[in-house]
Amino acid sequence: MYDVAIIGAGVVGGMIARKLSAYQLKICILEKEHDVAMGATKANSAIVHAGFDAKEGSLKAKLNVQGSVMMEQVAKELGVKYKNNGSLVIGFDDADRQTLAELYTRGKSNGVKDLQLLGAEEVHKLEPALSSKVVCALYAPTGAIICPYELTVAAIGNAMDNGAELKCDFEVTDIQKTDEGYQLVSGKETVSARYVINCAGLYTDRIASMIGDDSFSVHPRRGEYLLMDRECGTLVSHTVFRTPSKMGKGILVSPTVDGNLLLGPTSVDMEDKEDKETTAEGFAHIIREANENVDGIPMGKTITSFCGLRAVGSTGDFIITAPETGFIHVAGIESPGLSASPAISEYVADMLKEQGLSLKENPDYNPNRKSAYAFREASLEEKNRMIKENPAYGRVVCRCETVTEGEILDAIRTNPKAKDLDGVKRRTRAQMGRCQGGFCGPYITELLAKEMGIPYEGVTKFGGESMINVGVTKEGK
Amino acid sequence: MTDLVIIGGGPAGMSAAVAAYEAGIRDILILERDSALGGILQQCIHNGFGLHRFGEELTGPEYAWKYEKKVRELEIPFKLDTMVLDITPDKVITATNSEDGIFQIQAKAIILAMGCRERAKGALNIAGSRPAGIYSAGTAQKYVNMKGYMPGKNVVILGSGDIGLIMARRMTLEGAKVHAVCELMPYSGGLARNIEQCLNDFDIPLKLSHTVVKIHGKERVSGVTIAQVDAGRKPIAGTEEFIPCDTLLLSVGLIPENELSKSAEVELSPITSGAVVDQDRQTSVPGIFACGNVLHVHDLVDFVSQEAEIAGASAAAYIRGEQGEAVSIPLETDGIIRYTVPQILTAKKDVTVYFRVADVYKNVKIKVLDGGREVLTKKRQKVAPGEMESITLKQEQLEGVKRLRLELEVL
Ligand SMILES: Cc1cc2nc3c(=O)[nH]c(=O)nc-3n(C[C@H](O)[C@H](O)[C@H](O)COP(=O)(O)OP(=O)(O)OC[C@H]3O[C@@H](n4cnc5c(N)ncnc54)[C@H](O)[C@@H]3O)c2cc1C
Numbered sequence: 001m002y003d004v005a006i007i008g009a010g011v012v013g014g015m016i017a018r019k020l021s022a023y024q025l026k027i028c029i030l031e032k033e034h035d036v037a038m039g040a041t042k043a044n045s046a047i048v049h050a051g052f053d054a055k056e057g058s059l060k061a062k063l064n065v066q067g068s069v070m071m072e073q074v075a076k077e078l079g080v081k082y083k084n085n086g087s088l089v090i091g092f093d094d095a096d097r098q099t100l101a102e103l104y105t106r107g108k109s110n111g112v113k114d115l116q117l118l119g120a121e122e123v124h125k126l127e128p129a130l131s132s133k134v135v136c137a138l139y140a141p142t143g144a145i146i147c148p149y150e151l152t153v154a155a156i157g158n159a160m161d162n163g164a165e166l167k168c169d170f171e172v173t174d175i176q177k178t179d180e181g182y183q184l185v186s187g188k189e190t191v192s193a194r195y196v197i198n199c200a201g202l203y204t205d206r207i208a209s210m211i212g213d214d215s216f217s218v219h220p221r222r223g224e225y226l227l228m229d230r231e232c233g234t235l236v237s238h239t240v241f242r243t244p245s246k247m248g249k250g251i252l253v254s255p256t257v258d259g260n261l262l263l264g265p266t267s268v269d270m271e272d273k274e275d276k277e278t279t280a281e282g283f284a285h286i287i288r289e290a291n292e293n294v295d296g297i298p299m300g301k302t303i304t305s306f307c308g309l310r311a312v313g314s315t316g317d318f319i320i321t322a323p324e325t326g327f328i329h330v331a332g333i334e335s336p337g338l339s340a341s342p343a344i345s346e347y348v349a350d351m352l353k354e355q356g357l358s359l360k361e362n363p364d365y366n367p368n369r370k371s372a373y374a375f376r377e378a379s380l381e382e383k384n385r386m387i388k389e390n391p392a393y394g395r396v397v398c399r400c401e402t403v404t405e406g407e408i409l410d411a412i413r414t415n416p417k418a419k420d421l422d423g424v425k426r427r428t429r430a431q432m433g434r435c436q437g438g439f440c441g442p443y444i445t446e447l448l449a450k451e452m453g454i455p456y457e458g459v460t461k462f463g464g465e466s467m468i469n470v471g472v473t474k475e476g477k
Numbered sequence: 478m479t480d481l482v483i484i485g486g487g488p489a490g491m492s493a494a495v496a497a498y499e500a501g502i503r504d505i506l507i508l509e510r511d512s513a514l515g516g517i518l519q520q521c522i523h524n525g526f527g528l529h530r531f532g533e534e535l536t537g538p539e540y541a542w543k544y545e546k547k548v549r550e551l552e553i554p555f556k557l558d559t560m561v562l563d564i565t566p567d568k569v570i571t572a573t574n575s576e577d578g579i580f581q582i583q584a585k586a587i588i589l590a591m592g593c594r595e596r597a598k599g600a601l602n603i604a605g606s607r608p609a610g611i612y613s614a615g616t617a618q619k620y621v622n623m624k625g626y627m628p629g630k631n632v633v634i635l636g637s638g639d640i641g642l643i644m645a646r647r648m649t650l651e652g653a654k655v656h657a658v659c660e661l662m663p664y665s666g667g668l669a670r671n672i673e674q675c676l677n678d679f680d681i682p683l684k685l686s687h688t689v690v691k692i693h694g695k696e697r698v699s700g701v702t703i704a705q706v707d708a709g710r711k712p713i714a715g716t717e718e719f720i721p722c723d724t725l726l727l728s729v730g731l732i733p734e735n736e737l738s739k740s741a742e743v744e745l746s747p748i749t750s751g752a753v754v755d756q757d758r759q760t761s762v763p764g765i766f767a768c769g770n771v772l773h774v775h776d777l778v779d780f781v782s783q784e785a786e787i788a789g790a791s792a793a794a795y796i797r798g799e800q801g802e803a804v805s806i807p808l809e810t811d812g813i814i815r816y817t818v819p820q821i822l823t824a825k826k827d828v829t830v831y832f833r834v835a836d837v838y839k840n841v842k843i844k845v846l847d848g849g850r851e852v853l854t855k856k857r858q859k860v861a862p863g864e865m866e867s868i869t870l871k872q873e874q875l876e877g878v879k880r881l882r883l884e885l886e887v888l
């Protein structure tokens with residue numbers, strides 16, 4: 001019997017698990033996929049929004065601004081990259097100028113610090129690569145960037161190091177109420193918990209209906225991206241948004257914390273919650289608008305494309321509610337959910353307390369986690385010491401991103417352990433460079449097979465039927 | 478201080494090392510990130526190497542061994558499992574391996590021989606899902622030839638580069654079904670002999686002016702939609718065809734691996750993506766030379782060795798401080814001829830200029846011009862982007878020449 005079961009190992013479930021692991025609680029995270037951070041958390045804009053977007057008085061606005069203030073400290077404790085690069089919302093004409101003034105006022109009343117309205121000269125000085133058609137901007141110095149899956153892996157790893165458990169490949173398909181709490185069913189397996197937190201992203205409505213709650217629904221809205229080679233990562237230093245219009249927020253251009261350049265997202269309402277396909281129209285849209293924003297984006301340097309699905313709730317705001325004592329929904333967490341996640345975790349902890357869960361401090365709690373980039377960021381002397389101790393740090397496996405065997409083994413051995421090629425990729429960046437695993441894929445496959453004690457052809461890209469190899473050659477036999 | 482450091486122990490690096498040794502240099506070090514010498518040839522177990530050089534058809538490993546043997550006989554030092562991380566313009570090399578840790582070497586001369594890598598899917602922006610089962614042809618070759626595993630059973634290949642053609646045959650021989658090779662262009666980028674021996678002999682259809690417009694499948698590829706493209710390479714609506722398959726192999730081009738050249742501030746050509754070099758294969762940074770696929774993509778390893786020998790011998794001359802009278806004759810092209818190597822002549826001596834054309838042309842005249850004057854001409858029946866061409870200029874022909882221009886005229 002767990003004290004708390006968290007459904008969904010995205011950034012929201014992950015941050016909540018970490019928060020709760022600071023208390024003397026038996027916690028279990030249940031995730032239907034083979035790894036953590038496989039939902040919206042792995043495919044989004046990776047922006048820690050300053051908080052001028054959300055409507056005054058909304059939960060979104062409140063938790064965004066709080067979360068954005070907390071994020072830097074959280075990132076430091078978890079050893080994940082965070083960069084306070086500042087955001088610019090650019091305008092092309094007088095109508096935009098007016099909208100930006102409204103955003104400025106809204107931001108101020110939401111409590112966003114240091115907002116500034118800029119004229120043409122100032123904004124071009126700040127960001128020289130902007131298109132010459134840009135005439136004004138809203139500048140939010142508190143805007144930042146982070147890597148959402150790195151944050152989530154670290155948060156869940158930290159929660160696990162503090163005692164939480166993680167069950168992957170556990171899709172909750174039924175929930176039964178018992179005297180002590182709930183039974184969560186996945187196939188033949190059952191997990192019992194006194195409290196349940198529903199952080200199932202797009203499927204939070206389905207989970208809700210399992211306890212007879214149909215008070216809200218969630219639908220997917222597609223967002224496609226193009227990711228450019230690190231060569232292009234310094235083209236802009238700020239996150240460049242367009243002025244929002246009736247057509248939505250438009251395509252942004254932003255550096256990532258890993259030094260790539262990110263273009264996107266599109267915004268298309270969908271029905272199928274599993275359709276994460278990219279489209280030719282989407283690519284065309286991204287390329288057109290990104291080129292309007294910034295000059296000289298070398299589109300030939302695209303290294304990958306991807307698509308995320310926003311979990312759009314039926315109320316227009318975050319839905320963080322308790323339909324009954326013992327059950328909490330954290331639903332409709334679309335953007336700025338990543339930014340808000342640290343604040344969401346505190347909000348939920350407070351709700352649990354109100355519901356009578358006793359939150360006694362865990363005396364062994366350690367908020368810090370060793371950075372997955374400890375080797376990469378070490379000094380030369382330190383690196384050489386580490387190589388001497390563990391020669392695997394001297395063997396470079398991923399040549400494009402310079403990732404060593406030692407770092408890959410760390411990812412396979414550290415909570416939450418990488419179990420497939422994509423898992424290694426998200427934890428170490430190996431296979432994320434310009435050759436996209438062409439060179440190192442076969443070698444990482446070998447490391448995974450050896451470490452997990454499974455046959456070479458048993459290694460997958462991301463669990464399930466995503467086999468890398470489907471058999472052996474004639475000679476292999 | 479080391480006289481000559483060679484980055485990369487593929488055919489280019491090994492040939493260069495041997496040539497430098499034969500020119501009298503003894504203090505040589507080859508740095509190779511792989512656990513064996515031989516470069517990409519290690520995984521090319523098919524025949525077809527060395528026809529020009531040795532007059533016999535060798536496999537990749539056999540060809541590589543000829544050079545590795547020499548390197549070993551001459552006791553030229555090399556370090557394996559050693560990745561070069563950085564080169565500075567004043568020739569300080571930073572490298573890492575598990576024995577020495579991260580270390581630095583000051584070199585008198587450097588030869589860049591890092592080879593090339595395959596272009597990945599990202600650059601193509603194919604719509605659809607991103608399941609397992611999409612590999613570059615070279616990666617598939619590694620799984621099959623080096624590891625003994627089959628990355629798929631029902632295959633579509635996008636791109637008709639040589640590696641793709643060779644893998645079409647290899648996968649077929651291993652019992653897989655290759656449904657089609659789609660090529661965006663109206664001609665193949667691969668060698669004519671590979672189309673004959675790898676596709677036609679196995680009845681594998683080559684679909685020219687076709688591309689993959691969508692990838693299907695959630696966890697593993699379940700099929701691809703292909704379509705014909707128009708002259709502007711845009712898919713033509715209504716020509717879509719769904720092919721069920723579990724694997725998509727990409728053979729869509731090779732890119733010289735020049736990250737280190739950039740850190741050394743070597744000037745790169747936007748066309749070849751390799752260094753701009755002179756007849757000695759010396760780059761814009763004195764004492765840094767380049768050869769093999771890192772300089773420009775070769776289809777035949779024989780020419781790689783040839784080029785590497787020039788680089789090796791020239792590096793030796795540089796180390797000994799031998800420098801001729803300096804001239805500067807740029808070699809320009811008309812765009813129909815896409816590029817030349819070398820791109821500049823800095824000495825007046827016999828020189829073979831290698832080049833590639835932008836499209837397929839029949840019955841052509843290649844002209845080397847000095848202003849309006851024809852220095853040299855050469856007729857060819859057919860030229861194609863997939864086959865490297867060359868033309869040799871004699872020292873006498875360079876007398877009084879200020880700049881040269883290569884043009885192609887269709888007769
Ligand atoms: C295109 C796009 C751009 C965005 N940009 C930003 C941005 O720049 N800044 C920002 O702050 N926010 C942004 N967001 C929002 C942010 O990504 C989300 O708010 C956040 O990732 C939500 O996290 P989550 O944990 O709620 O959901 P998810 O990451 O989707 O996690 C839900 C998890 O629940 C699992 N699950 C579902 N059903 C079950 C079940 N039955 N049993 C077990 N597990 C289950 C899923 O597999 C998944 O792992 C963006 C979102 C999108 C899509």
Ligand SMILES: Cc1cc2nc3c(=O)[nH]c(=O)nc-3n(C[C@H](O)[C@H](O)[C@H](O)COP(=O)(O)OP(=O)(O)OC[C@H]3O[C@@H](n4cnc5c(N)ncnc54)[C@H](O)[C@@H]3O)c2cc1C
Pocket residue numbers: 484485486487488489490508509510511515516517518521523524525526527559560561562590591592593615618639640643734737768769770771774775776777778779781
């Ligand atoms: C798959 C394939 C099939 C081919 N088929 C044929 C054929 O049938 N017939 C034919 O004649 N030719 C063929 N070729 C062409 C020919 O074999 C190649 O052009 C030739 O191998 C290139 O030699 P190279 O030394 O320049 O590059 P490579 O063989 O690629 O060697 C480069 C070496 O440099 C090393 N290196 C790179 N960066 C670093 C670094 N930072 N630190 C240390 N070491 C580094 C690499 O590990 C590699 O070993 C083929 C080429 C390929 C790619």
